[in-house]
Amino acid sequence: MMHDPEAIRDFVVQECELLDQGDFPAWLDLFDDRGFYWIPRTIEQVDPENEISLLYNSKPILAVRLNRLSHPRQHSIAPPYRSSHVVNVIGIDWPETEDGLIEVRSRFIMHEYHAEKERLFSGRFVHHLALAPGSSLKIRMKRVELTNCDAAFEPIEWPI
Secondary structure (H helix, E strand, O other): OOOOHHHHHHHHHHHHHHHHHOOHHHHHHOEEEEEEEEEEOOOOOOOOOOOOEEEEEEHHHHHHHHHHHHOOOOHHHOOOOEEEEEEEEEEEEOOOOOOOOEEEEEEEEEEEEEOOEEEEEEEEEEEEEEEOOOOOEEEEEEEEEEOOOOOOOOOOOOOO
16 A cells, blocks of 8 residues: 555545545544644745644644534534535655655645635645555645635635
8 A cells, every 4th residue: 555656646536525525524534643734824834833824723623623514503604515626646755754654745626615605726735644554544734735825815614
């Protein structure tokens, strides 16, 4: 699995498919316990903890956020969000460090529809993937580098 580019590409595509289906429990399960989801405010940003980000959530915070999104009494998201991702993996770097993380870079376009409003996001995903027991992949980090990251945004409710 570790040096199987096809399996890694399939993993990234499946991750986007789970978001498009709104299957948040399965999507969250793709993250390892130390995993985090990050949308930097600038392309050059390197430190999510000491610089302002558009979004920076650890797995436990993501769980709370996703729970809120799928709660039946959450009227602000009725009707539910819908999304469609197009993703193309453009590079895979195999681990050469002690942490053993695989870096996967992808280009994406994501169309979001909610309450008769449409938004389009594009940019680059950077995934750091860890090999979990049983040779499954887990997300240690998902970085979403938005093309227009320095623009003003309405709240980003739905994961990109």
